[in-house]
Amino acid sequence: MSQPQNNENQSAQAVDEHRRNFIGTSAALATLTIAPGVMVYGLAQSKPADEPVSNKVRWGMLIDSSKCADGCTDCVTACFTENGISLPSTPPKETDSQWIRKVELKDMRTSRTQSLPVMCQHCEEPPCVDVCPTGASFKRADGIVLVDRHICIGCRYCMMACPYKARSFVHETLTDQNPDVPRGKGCVESCTMCVQRVDQGLNPACADACTKAGHQAILFGDLNDPNSEIAKRIASKATVQLRADLALNPGIRYEGF
Amino acid sequence: MWKWTVGIIAVLCLSIAYAASSSAPSVGPKIVIDKTRSGDHCVEDTAFMRKNHMKLLLHQRDETMHKGIRTTKYSLKNCISCHASTKDNRVIGDDEHFCQGCHTYAAVTLDCWECHANKARPAPAAIATTLPAPAERVEGEKK
Numbered sequence: 001m002s003q004p005q006n007n008e009n010q011s012a013q014a015v016d017e018h019r020r021n022f023i024g025t026s027a028a029l030a031t032l033t034i035a036p037g038v039m040v041y042g043l044a045q046s047k048p049a050d051e052p053v054s055n056k057v058r059w060g061m062l063i064d065s066s067k068c069a070d071g072c073t074d075c076v077t078a079c080f081t082e083n084g085i086s087l088p089s090t091p092p093k094e095t096d097s098q099w100i101r102k103v104e105l106k107d108m109r110t111s112r113t114q115s116l117p118v119m120c121q122h123c124e125e126p127p128c129v130d131v132c133p134t135g136a137s138f139k140r141a142d143g144i145v146l147v148d149r150h151i152c153i154g155c156r157y158c159m160m161a162c163p164y165k166a167r168s169f170v171h172e173t174l175t176d177q178n179p180d181v182p183r184g185k186g187c188v189e190s191c192t193m194c195v196q197r198v199d200q201g202l203n204p205a206c207a208d209a210c211t212k213a214g215h216q217a218i219l220f221g222d223l224n225d226p227n228s229e230i231a232k233r234i235a236s237k238a239t240v241q242l243r244a245d246l247a248l249n250p251g252i253r254y255e256g257f
Numbered sequence: 258m259w260k261w262t263v264g265i266i267a268v269l270c271l272s273i274a275y276a277a278s279s280s281a282p283s284v285g286p287k288i289v290i291d292k293t294r295s296g297d298h299c300v301e302d303t304a305f306m307r308k309n310h311m312k313l314l315l316h317q318r319d320e321t322m323h324k325g326i327r328t329t330k331y332s333l334k335n336c337i338s339c340h341a342s343t344k345d346n347r348v349i350g351d352d353e354h355f356c357q358g359c360h361t362y363a364a365v366t367l368d369c370w371e372c373h374a375n376k377a378r379p380a381p382a383a384i385a386t387t388l389p390a391p392a393e394r395v396e397g398e399k400k
Contacts, residue, residue: 052324140325148322149372177374179334184372199325 046201058124058143059193059251060223061207062230062239065105065116066256067217068210075117075218076100078209082194084178097168097183099191100206105257114257117206117218120145120166120191121242121250128158128167137188143223143251144195149187158188163243166190193220193251223251286362289353295339300330310336314369333373341377349375 047053079100080087088096100119106112126145128137136152139145147158147167159167167190170183177183180196194204202208207218221230233239239253299306301313313331320326329335340355341348349357349370356375360367369375 047325049327049329052320052326138323140323142325146322150318150322173371176376177372179337179374179376179378182372182374187372195325199327 047199049199053140053142053199055141055143056224058223059198060122060143060221060230061193061204061252062219062221062233063116063252063254064217064219064256065114065254067215068114068116068256069213069215069217070104070113070115072115072213072215073102074209074213074215075206076102078205079119079191079194082178082197082205083181083192084176084183095169095171097170097189099166099168099189116254116257118164118166118242119206119252120162120193121164121248121252122191122193123251124249125247127161127163127246127248131157131161133157140195144193144198145190146192146195147188147190149182149184149189152187154186154188156188162190163246163248286358287353288355288358289342290340290355291343294341294343299339300335333369337375337377345376347376 077087079085083099085097085099088098100117102115103118104113104115106114122143122145124139124143126137126139129139129145132138133155134151134153136148136150137145137158138148154169156169159165159169167188169188170185173185174183181192183189194202194206197204203211203220204218207220210216210218219230219233221228223231223234225231226235233255234253237255239255240257241248241250241253301309306313314333314336317328317331317333321332337348342350342354348355349367352358352361356367356370
């Protein structure tokens with residue numbers, strides 16, 4: 001989707017218009033030619049590389065636990081592969097980074113079990129950002145909560161503050177990181193909603209992996225756009241936010257339990 | 258006395274000239290730049306880049322991190338794609354590598370690579386043929 005960079009000398013206005021028209025055409029074509037239900041968000045929602053993210057968009061995910069298959073860890077594997085995290089050691093170490101985990105719920109009276117992925121919930125009012133002493137923990141305009149590792153001093157206060165245990169600390173020296181996902185010893189990290197993919201107009205790796213596995217339990221989209229599939233489903237079905245009592249308004253919602 | 262002074266000055270001049278001629282090639286970092294990989298010129302003038310590359314990188318860093326601006330002209334990945342060694346595809350390793358060579362010579366700590374990948378993934382010539390186009394990756398293909 002991104003254009004070559006050789007036209008940087010043109011005025012920003014001209015570049016914007018050209019790209020917007022191009023993207024508009026792509027989105028219209030996608031709508032016409034691809035059947036409903038196929039992931040066309042990438043084409044419809046990408047932004048030009050030189051344009052900052054906007055608060056008109058709020059990225060979020062809707063996770064349907066009734067579709068999430070027991071024992072399937074495709075979302076976890078896809079996340080680790082995309083972000084260059086080594087898969088959990090056997091036996092698992094307490095210091096392994098964990099950006100996403102599968103959680104199993106069991107109703108003790110009926111023995112009904114359900115499993116669902118839990119990751120950073122990308123809160124509107126993130127406690128990790130509130131407590132960060134350096135400003136490393138921050139929320140992007142489009143609602144994605146990130147750690148700026150250039151500023152993080154590794155104090156781990158955010159890990160204490162997060163009610164979802166979503167963050168990990170890198171304890172050991174790392175090598176051969178993914179070029180799109182810099183990671184290093186001494187910093188806190190967590191799910192970035194695959195920000196490097198979202199900025200290109202792609203879905204997060206976990207959502208794509210779930211669709212590829214045929215479960216379609218993770219729906220990614222713009223919560224602020226009333227025409228997006230995620231906004232329509234949230235408006236029409238009962239969904240829950242984890243620990244809604246904390247009034248953090250997470251961007252990740254769950255349904256099916 | 259006058260002859261002695263002239264003699265000493267002559268010896269000094271000769272030794273300075275000899276030192277200058279023999280040590281000139283060994284002054285400065287020994288960086289190997291492969292022009293077949295990097296092309297003829299950097300994204301800005303060489304003199305400007307020598308003095309200001311860190312400012313460009315620092316600016317781009319905050320733009321990308323906080324605003325999601327992902328232009329490639331001043332990105333660290335773009336630096337690596339041209340300046341990585343043809344031997345092992347890296348920008349650090351020994352003093353012949355582009356980043357390390359200069360930074361060792363100037364005695365400036367280089368800590369980008371504790372988090373950022375110091376290796377260019379595919380060689381630039383191979384990028385166009387091996388990387389799938391973004392539209393193809395929408396289908397959920399893992400990297």
